[in-house]
Amino acid sequence: MNPHTWRLRISATGGGQATVYSRQHQFRIGTPLDFDRASPTLSALEYALGALGADVVNGLQLLARQRRVAIEQLEAVIVGELNNPLTYLGVIGESGHPGVEKVCIKVYVASPEEEATIQRLWQEMLARSPLVHTFQDAIRLELSLQVMV
Amino acid sequence: MDWPILMGAVLYDPRVSVIWDIIRNFYEENHCPIDTVFYTNYELMVRALVQGHLDVAWNSPLAWLDAERQLGGGCRAIAMRDTDRDRVSHIITKAAGGLTTIEDLRGKTIAVGAKDSPQATLIPLRWLQRHGLEPNRDVQVRRFDVLVGKHGDHVGGELQAFQCLDRGEADASALLDLNWQRWTRDGTIDPQAYRILTTTAPFDHCCFTVRADFAHEREQEFLRVLFAMRYDDPKHREMMDLEGLKAWVPGRTIGYALLQEAVEAQHVFDQ
Numbered sequence: 001m002n003p004h005t006w007r008l009r010i011s012a013t014g015g016g017q018a019t020v021y022s023r024q025h026q027f028r029i030g031t032p033l034d035f036d037r038a039s040p041t042l043s044a045l046e047y048a049l050g051a052l053g054a055d056v057v058n059g060l061q062l063l064a065r066q067r068r069v070a071i072e073q074l075e076a077v078i079v080g081e082l083n084n085p086l087t088y089l090g091v092i093g094e095s096g097h098p099g100v101e102k103v104c105i106k107v108y109v110a111s112p113e114e115e116a117t118i119q120r121l122w123q124e125m126l127a128r129s130p131l132v133h134t135f136q137d138a139i140r141l142e143l144s145l146q147v148m149v
Numbered sequence: 150m151d152w153p154i155l156m157g158a159v160l161y162d163p164r165v166s167v168i169w170d171i172i173r174n175f176y177e178e179n180h181c182p183i184d185t186v187f188y189t190n191y192e193l194m195v196r197a198l199v200q201g202h203l204d205v206a207w208n209s210p211l212a213w214l215d216a217e218r219q220l221g222g223g224c225r226a227i228a229m230r231d232t233d234r235d236r237v238s239h240i241i242t243k244a245a246g247g248l249t250t251i252e253d254l255r256g257k258t259i260a261v262g263a264k265d266s267p268q269a270t271l272i273p274l275r276w277l278q279r280h281g282l283e284p285n286r287d288v289q290v291r292r293f294d295v296l297v298g299k300h301g302d303h304v305g306g307e308l309q310a311f312q313c314l315d316r317g318e319a320d321a322s323a324l325l326d327l328n329w330q331r332w333t334r335d336g337t338i339d340p341q342a343y344r345i346l347t348t349t350a351p352f353d354h355c356c357f358t359v360r361a362d363f364a365h366e367r368e369q370e371f372l373r374v375l376f377a378m379r380y381d382d383p384k385h386r387e388m389m390d391l392e393g394l395k396a397w398v399p400g401r402t403i404g405y406a407l408l409q410e411a412v413e414a415q416h417v418f419d420q
Contacts, residue, residue, distance in 0.1 A: 036167045038387075085163040086189070092197075093189030 017041055033088050033098070045080065049103065053078040055131040056105055056143070063125050069117055073110035078103065102140040110148045118147045153182035154371055157194045157203040159212075160187040161296060161303045171388040179374040190298030191265075195219065198360065205371065208358045209300035210267045210408050211417070216358055217402075218418060226356035226400030227368060228375055232327070232393050233354040234404060238268045239329050240276070241338075242321045242346045243314070251280045251347045258289040260310035260319035265417070266301025267352070267408050269310060273323035275411030276349040291319050304328060311338065321346055327393070353404025 009021040016031045030041030042050075053076045064071045080103045082088070084096030109118055122145045126132055135141045154176075158169055169185045176183045186203065188194040191212040198206040199219045205227075208216060216224050240259065242248045248257070254277065262269025270292065274284045284290045291313055295305035307324050311332070314322040324332075326348075333340040357375075359368060378385045380395045389395065412418060 033163075035163045036170070086160060086187075089160060089163060089166050089187055091160050091187040091189050093193045 033082075033085060035085075045082075045100070048100075049078050049080045052103065052131045052135055053105060055129050056107060056125065059125045059129050060107065060109070060121060063121050063128075067121060069111070069113055069121055071109060071111045071113075071118075074107070076105055076107045078105045100139050102142070103135060104142045105144070107143070107145050108148065109145065112149065115147045115149055119145070151367065153184045154204045154367060155186060155202070156183050156205040156207065157186045157188060157197055158207040159189070159191055159194055159209070159299055159302065161299045168388055168391045171391075175378065175385070175388075176374050179377065181370050181374045183371075191215070191300050192298060198224075198358065201360065204359060204363055204367070206358045208356055209302060210352065210354055210356075210405055211265060211271070211300045211412070213356055213358055213402075213405060214409055214412055215418065220360060223361040224358050225361060225363075225368075226402050227359055228372060228397050228400050229353065229356040230392065230394035231396045231398050233356065234398065234401075235351040236268065236354050237326045237351050238273050238276070238323055238349045239326060239345045240273055240321050240323050240347045240349075241311075241314070241329065241343050244342055244344045246320060248320060248346055251277070251282070254282060254288050254321060254346075256287070257320035258291055258318070259284075260291045260293065260313035260322040262292070262301050262304075262306030262310050262323065263294045263297050263299075264292055265297055265299075266306060267411075268325040268354070269301050269304075269307040269323050271411040271415060271417065272349050272352055272407055275407065275414055276347065278414055280347075308332075308337070314343075350407055351404065352407045353401065356400045356402075358400075 006022070010018050011021070012018050013028070017028055019026055019028050028041055029047055030039060030043050032044045034043040057074055057076050061071065061074055081101050083099050083101040084094055085098060086094040087096055088098035111118055126143065132141070132143070160166060166187070173183055173185055186197070188197070191209055194203070194206050195208070195212050195215045197203045198216055206212070206216065213226060240251070248254065259277070261273060264270060274290065277284060277288055282288050291310070293306035293309040293313070295309060296303055301307060307328060310322040311324060313319045329338070329345070332338040375397045378389065378397060380386055380389050
């Protein structure tokens with residue numbers, strides 16, 4: 001079997017922005033990192049963290065539907081930390097690197113099901129998540145689940 | 150076409166880069182492009198200025214003195230914030246602590262900021278010396294060396310010095326007047342529980358510094374744009390609020406005399 005690949009086209013649109021084209025979709029991404037709260041675009045790092053969080057939330061939601069497990073509410077909070085963001089800014093004399101050092105994801109699930117059922121679902125989602133597998137091999141990835149029955 | 154003016158700044162927090170982005174964009178819009186180079190400490194930035202790698206450096210007061218010393222006086226302070234002028238530091242104590250005069254500090258302990266902080270260490274200790282109290286002989290000094298090299302810009306050591314006083318591990322602590330105002334307003338310091346024991350003579354804070362050989366026309370161009378910023382223009386106000394100023398004003402060096410005195414008395418550049 002030939003490996004399945006995903007092909008995206010990223011076109012620089014000026015002003016520190018790029019447009020990403022994938023299948024029939026497109027979205028805009030700003031600079032690699034952004035420290036300005038008022039910035040009009042999301043940074044590449046925010047997209048990466050958002051993608052990881054969405055992988056977890058949507059993966060859990062999808063499995064719940066497949067396993068006929070009722071979930072009333074599902075939300076995640078994701079916090080990412082870089083090794084040293086000052087190196088991204090090119091600060092002379094700083095050490096370290098601009099890569100992601102640690103990511104913490106806390107997932108909140110409200111469900112009428114037993115907690116053990118949600119925990120089984122959670123473990124299965126972790127085993128099947130493409131991005132969790134990718135990130136946990138590369139960085140410190142801390143995942144936790146809070147079930148509100 | 151001239152190359153962009155190369156400006157240096159010390160960066161201790163990535164969010165501060167936003168201020169410099171706004172300034173750089175403003176210069177770009179006003180047809181005077183600048184590029185910014187960030188340094189992790191003032192020593193590296195002063196070296197770059199001295200060696201001619203930078204056109205303009207946003208210097209702390211101690212970095213100004215260091216540049217002036219290394220260049221043998223061959224530099225100019227060309228601009229500063231209105232709030233850089235006539236600052237003072239306070240030495241504060243607990244309101245109920247029983248200390249009423251600076252002399253009461255004899256035999257006591259004062260908490261200060263980082264060893265290179267003009268406002269939280271060097272000037273307050275010089276103020277004690279001026280009043281006949283020799284640090285570590287007549288007054289014990291507890292120093293909080295947080296992020297040394299950044300000249301106390303980040304206020305971390307200054308805050309830890311106050312917390313030391315708050316815990317009862319010191320009898321007094323030193324801080325900049327602006328931090329006293331900010332921290333008594335935001336609840337960090339209870340103004341009923343603490344009071345100012347003594348206030349130093351005024352001194353000036355940061356300044357834009359150029360070497361003496363920086364081209365006059367380029368300096369005038371740089372200043373033309375800088376002084377065109379207006380606090381009543383909403384586009385400028387965001388940056389000016391972040392940088393804590395209402396107006397840019399011409400640089401002056403008379404306000405560094407007290408720090409110069411402290412530097413000599415405490416042999417800062419001999420270490």
